[in-house]
Amino acid sequence: MITGLYTDRYELAMAEVYWREGRADVPVVFDYFFRTLPYKGGFAIFAGAQTLVEALESFRFGNDELGFLRREGFDPDFLEFLRKFRFRGSIWMPLEGEIIFPVEPIARVEGGLLEVQIIESLLLNILNFQTLIATKAARCCLAARGRTVAEFGLRRAQGLASRWATRAAMIGGCVSTSNLDAAAWYGLRTAGTMAHSFVQSYESELEAFRSFAAVHGPETVLLLDTYDTLRSGLPNALIVARELAVRGIRLAGVRIDSGDLAYQSRAVRNAFDAASFPDIKIIVSNQLDEYIIRSLLEQGAPIDVFGVGTALVTGHPDGAVDGVYKLAVCNGKPKMKRADGLAKQTLPGRKVVSRYIDQEGWIRADAIHLYDESPPTLMVDPYDPTRKIKLGGLRPEPLLRLVVKEGEVVGPLLDIKAAAAYAKERLQCLPPEHKRFENPHIYDVGISPGLAALRDKLITEMMNGA
């Protein structure tokens, strides 16, 4: 589905100028970074690298695409150039599942001016969205404290966003999805129960439950709240659980989709336990998010699986990660966008990120520094140059790895399962104060003294030039 047209018109408008002037191959460095953590949270989970690499493969211009661009008024000779286009630049990124923070480069892209520019919209579209959803999933899973979070969002996903939403949700820690399209595409575990309409389509709820169990046996999950969870759904589920037990089959679970989930789940758990069905799982759904999950567990609700839909797959209440893609070096010269105040400035130069780990294995700070600098032992707050942060006694690790080298995939790309495991492992190394939902402690991201000096120098030059 992704072709070279998966871009904004202005990318090709700029590219045509570069091509015309023979500047397509001017060497450049662009940085992808974001300024604000989603959900007023303390961290984000990086996702989308594999998708980006695959999309770059198909980001080409065939006859259909070139015909469209011809009609759009692009120069035919430029279009013949595009016919041969493929991305031959290099990309450094973290592993998927990595914890990431604002300001620091999350992807560094190097190559010719034209190729590095025109992948901007594609890269932003993929990484902004998958990072948004992986982060939301991780928050839901943190709130669930080891209980299962299942992704149930297809019907409320933003249209075709559903496939990548599911992918990112799994990286963030979801265990299964209801979305068969995404499951088939990525080889994911699926889960599903029944709808209220199923129950209503029978003369009685009990008949509906029996019919479902007759076909699905040990995979049966019964929906309790079509008529009345505790007075109708629960007793009927108990009847079916006993009927299955006679045949040596265990009822897998029940789902509650409305009403007071804490109160009802307790009553259902008690009834199943009293009837010697301690293994029947309780699944809940209905407008869940990380806050409701947390609240339910704080109330001691005996819930086994949280089915999360809308808020998870749309990243509500956020619509997007505010990631941007900015020129850092052009033809050997460091570049930065001047803006009023430090908050909107970009960081110049070819940069790397070192992550600092303490002796107990906690992730403590990230330093952005120039490529040819060693990891610094002191860094400066990027927004407050008077604030210095010492990094003594901490062990630096590189955050970014070479994933694409001159157009070829060379670097580590984790599959979804491995990325999910990596996210889980890394979150365990992130101090808890960064993981709380309310006013999380701000993780230290700084710039090296060398980078700060380069930035100051460029600001001075620009002020003198203006």
Added chain:
Amino acid sequence: MITGLYTDRYELAMAEVYWREGRADVPVVFDYFFRTLPYKGGFAIFAGAQTLVEALESFRFGNDELGFLRREGFDPDFLEFLRKFRFRGSIWMPLEGEIIFPVEPIARVEGGLLEVQIIESLLLNILNFQTLIATKAARCCLAARGRTVAEFGLRRAQGLASRWATRAAMIGGCVSTSNLDAAAWYGLRTAGTMAHSFVQSYESELEAFRSFAAVHGPETVLLLDTYDTLRSGLPNALIVARELAVRGIRLAGVRIDSGDLAYQSRAVRNAFDAASFPDIKIIVSNQLDEYIIRSLLEQGAPIDVFGVGTALVTGHPDGAVDGVYKLAVCNGKPKMKRADGLAKQTLPGRKVVSRYIDQEGWIRADAIHLYDESPPTLMVDPYDPTRKIKLGGLRPEPLLRLVVKEGEVVGPLLDIKAAAAYAKERLQCLPPEHKRFENPHIYDVGISPGLAALRDKLITEMMNGA
């Protein structure tokens, strides 16, 4: 891209039961409706009908899909049944671009139990999202009071959501898009300028502007805020505008992407007017939404084009329209979901919606009534049965039209341009009090006395049965 797997697992789990029991063809009616207007607004714009109809065409099960379902444990005989599946039901919907309201059926789907059930996730995924975005676009266009709104959202769209987001944005009133993929797919008008990186990649801003103008001539739009909008961007744009004028070419416009857009746009307009360039358009962007557009125009900002991105294509701050799909009739019997209180109940029976127009052409009220009832002259508030609403002197029109009849497209489907024109026309007939952003007047949607009586009867029956 859409196959029969574009669904939730539970749809096929239910379908397998229906198939096994020989109930696939039990005649049913399902309603699609939503409960809450997006954005705390007073109306929504319906979109997605054409997309749904196309998706239903490809909602089939081929070897790849069946192989996946086989591995997922579905019965091989059921899968052979699915191999021959295609939707042969009927769908009634409004025209795309129609104004719609909560509670009323927006789509009525009739057919066999199995086919009508398994398209649920697909239908919800498409209509919920496109309606969300078309509504957002309409709000931005209302705020823009006739000025142009351009869709610039690809980089912040929720991944592959971008194509449908652009489609729906155009139905809601956007005039152009930056998204080449969507433009090629749907035949839309594109627009684009340049990035800050373009300007930075040259030795000077003036050189960058000249280079762009040399290639793009009368389509040139210059980005003013890379260094300093008023001290650098504006004087350089004036130089290029004069150079183009000498060659008989008019500079198309300038874009401002940061800073105080009201103040800067006035200064830029004044400078261009003073230099006898009254036709150069001023385009602004940077985290716009309907509220910022309104504020800018209230300040008298002389802006010609608003480029709206994130908020438009993600529907921020809402993530989704809360549309649901509920069983209304099964095998000739009216059905409703019982819930605690009226707010979560569904409306039973085969229903239609009549829209009432007054003598001046204003849209005044919608009545939901039973298919075999005439449009009522009195209706009841669905949430407050004691509140009656008189419909005397108003002319009823049917809201829903037969679009798909027994699997074949028979009904009116507007193309995007026609749907946009229809939305514009209908919004002009909606009284202004429903269009304001703060506490809009609630549009009257009621149920006929006959439908109210049917609902009461079913509630009584269920209470007696419970």
